[in-house]
Amino acid sequence: MALRDKQGRPLVAVTGMGVVTSLGQGKDDTWAALTAGRSGIHRIERFPTDGLRTTIAGTIDSVDVEPFCAPMLSERLAMLAAEEAVGQSGLNQEDFPGALFIAVPPVEMEWPQREALAKASGQDGDVTYKDLLKAAASGEFKPWHDLFIFGTVADRVADRFGTRGSPISLSTACSSGATAIQLGVEAIRRGETDAALCIGTDGSVNPESLVRFSLLSALSTQNENPEGASKPFSKNRDGFVMGEGGAALVLEDAEKARARGARILGYVLGCGEKGDGFHRTRSSPDGMPAITAIREALTDAGLAPDDIDYVNAHGTSTPENDKMEAMSCTAVFGERMASVPISSNKSMIGHTLTAAGAVEAVMSLMTIATGRIPPTINYQVPDPAIPLDVVPNVARDAEVRYVLSNSFGFGGQNTCLVFGAEPKGA
């Protein structure tokens, strides 16, 4: 088969994948739980939840970091996922022959650190930032500068794996993981690098992050039964559930991968994106940006809508997203959409935010590799406005050659990826 696509660009092969979620460490554990329809959502035990509207999440509690904070946990999740991915690829684990593209949550100093500074300031009246600044001058808190600036997670991952060049830390909100992959694909297609390590990571379930989403009314408040709270495409869906996760993919110029005898796990065949200037948190009512992103991804992959066998949905379980996503898919796929399986990993692992696009990319490739479609769990009350085959509650065996994976985010971010076992016509 040709190792270039129809536009003459290098084909982009996936040769390594790693993932860690609330369902397990490693892609096999996560996959087994995901296809068994098991939920990783549970009551939050990391911090007190009294006074919060939402008290559940898909936190990863099996990973210890010190000091415990979002950048440290996000870094650790990225490292775990990347170790698995690079290990599987067979490429050098300390001298990775390519670039790093990593989606990281925006970080900032957290409350335990602010409290420590307030205490160190000696202020026993009203605390202001002037006091914190005074405490900072002691030099005692120097490591926290590195910990809480935006480039640090990427820098440490770059250092650990010896990736080449300036690493790209990025955010496109809830489509960040997909954008990391897209950047890697583009760099390989342009011939800038033979390999790319693409990562999405998010370990940011802390009180303030949770409250911020809560105040935007974005989260499910159905706390009584945590496993049942994330209900994508159901009529009684009431918001997403925050999750944590990390996922890494090793992308390579297929020709180079083939030449070194690497096992090719699948291909990233196409990427599509489109901005939306309608609103900060809501999508254009006509669905045009999401529709365009899907169409661009298909065109980029050299596929027609009819070629897609399965859609790995963004499927957040918010009233708005799921409706918009269903409408957009129907606009692209037409009447056939009623019978195209579409399921949401988020029904089980929650919304892993910055990591979601990368986690779901790995799951999309696992779907292709195993011929098994993970279900949308908690689907008890169908939404008549979403008459789709959401693979309700139970995994299904099917031949899946091409998968569309959707990612949409605040700020008008719409990013879609197409994966395949082989390029079309191979």
Added chain:
Amino acid sequence: MRDVVITGVGLVSSAGEGLDAHLTALADGAPYTDAATFEPFPVHPAAPLEWDRQIPKKSDQRQMEPWQKLGCYAAGLALDAAGAKDDAALKGRMQLIVSAGGGERDYAVDGQILTGLRQANNPGVFLNERLMGDLRPTLFLAQLSNLLAGNISIVHGVTGASRTFMGEESSGVDALRIARERIASGQDDIFLVGGSYNAERPDVLLIYEMGGFLWKKPYAPVWERPAQGGGMILGSGGCFLVLESREHAAARGVTPLAAIAGVASDRSRRKPGSVEGALHALTKQLGAKPDVVLSGATGIKGITDEEQAALRDIAPGAALHATGDLVGHTMEAQAPIGVALAAGLIARGGPSEALVTSIGHWRGEGAIRLTKA
């Protein structure tokens, strides 16, 4: 590979608004710093702007904190300068890369919570209750890194697609690098690229003060600070550039200011000498022979001296400007501001080649080579 040219610059800072004001100040302006507000930390404060001129809707202004308003305003200026503002179809396919950190906090609320936490019987519960009760719901949207891009899409209709890069100074260089590569390779025709920074914030001062990076004396020029202990003076500002292929600019009938001949960036685990070595390597990679250097030097001891030494070798005859003396250190926006100034100097017929440097205060080295369009 296609040539990549700059066809529009939007720039705001302590030196004022617009490219002309900045070029004038670069030639003979006195730096403008505010030493009092955050004493003992001087900052280069943003010049007062009439927000309505680039962000017409008050409802949009209310949704943004200053870092986003500065960026959104500068983006509007760049679109005006590139003759793109009124071309909805063009903006609908224009790509956007923003280099950004995060947004402002509610400082009063933070202080009240810290004060209350000290006495709270159950600090975790107290924190939850205060956050739920006191945080303004939409503040989150002013904090999210990618919402500067989101606001530019909403306010200016730039909706090709946006990507936000993070990572302090390096993100500004890499935003330019990726945009340039995408245009040169033919993947896309036109980009809006840039970033903004609000230095007049105690939370960012706090981060850099913890690291021991801030200058705490009255203003002194960047190159003179290392001998007195070194340190950076943060600056508020925003800069966006319209980049497009030469052919695309010609087809639109706009005159480029300059061409971006190359962008190079790297990282390493820093040790003495690594910044000097990196600058030699990057400028060699670019084939730089500049008549003028726009340095993004911070004034921090060690790395600033190394940059100065490297530039003496690389560009011995070139005029040297530290952009930090003009606008302060604007972090993610520093490299775009250097490029904007370099493009302006070239467009005015001065130098025929310029070099912009970006030595991050903590990590990341970058260089950009501009030539006559």
